[in-house]
Amino acid sequence: MSGGEAVLFWVLAPVMVLAALGLVFAKKAVHAALCMAVVMVSLGAVYFAEQAPFLGGVQVFVYTGAVMMLFVFVLMLVGVDSSDSLIETIKGQRLAATLFGLGTVALLLSVLSHVTYGEPKGLTEVNDAPDSGNLGALAVRIFGGYVWAFEVTGALLITAALGAMVLAHRERLVPRPGQRELSVRRIRDGAIKAPLPAPGVFARHNAVDTPALLPDGTPSELSVSRVLVARGQSLSATDRAGEIRTIDAELRSPLGDTVPGLNGAAVGDGAPAEAEDEHA
């Protein structure tokens, strides 16, 4: 291992191990997927350093390009916020699994450290051969000694693609409802026929996270997008109600009586002078 490779190892290995640990500890599945992508890109770089340039390219294309994209796509369908339940169905399973993991590390590392490896031969001769190079040498093996395995993997890939199509296919059991059936169902179900109320626009808030006020002054939950409510990003209707009561009380107080135009009486010469007094 040359000096540059040692630097690469000590930079990438901690990153990879930390990202892999993120897979164990990440609460959200998307974060775990991102950690996995970090591991895979780093592995691609490692392959380039390990005299396997073709594998490095394939690693980046196939794993980070195709496989991780597939994972993220399925996460999108299943629900980005799907997280683990923390209930243990088997008692003490987490502890046992952690012990198992530590035991595996200890076993593998102890075995690997007791092996005598001999002088590493390196692939420089193979990769720098004038007529083949790394890719040519791989091709000679794949289409030579491993040609039967290669054919079988072709069959495997076709079977997998067909299997995925069969699993993802859904047969329609009832005829597709048309516009007429949908509108009849909507009326029968007693859904709201008119458009939903728009979010509230007030003097202090004009954002979509503010509930609108109904004619009787109560905030309408329907006016705020349920996505915002689920994320906890909506100003709650009850908070608004309290604020409205405060403003209402202020308006009814003696000071509020002098607000111009509110009760019709104060729109005269007195009101501007009084306002100036307040500012002073």
Place this chain on the structure above:
Amino acid sequence: MNLAWWLYLSALLFAIGATTVLVRRNAIIVFMGVELMLNATNLAFVTFSRMQGTIDGQVIALFVMLVAAAEVVVGLAIIMTIFRTRRSASVDDVNLLKY
């Protein structure tokens, strides 16, 4: 510093992947743990190939990638099908084969 360090890293990644499979309940994350184990073995294959001075290890690693890609396609399709019928991606909810 010698090539064995890559093997140590591979062993560590493999153990972390195995722990992920055992600890996590979300089927997709469990699947990612399996992928991590496959990747760790690939790293070991590539390192062995370099130690031995033959390219066969890289060929095997290529085949592992191929099989892993096929496995991901079918596995994710199964997860999708289960999610469609049960509205859940947790491996705890799929226990009907017990009875």
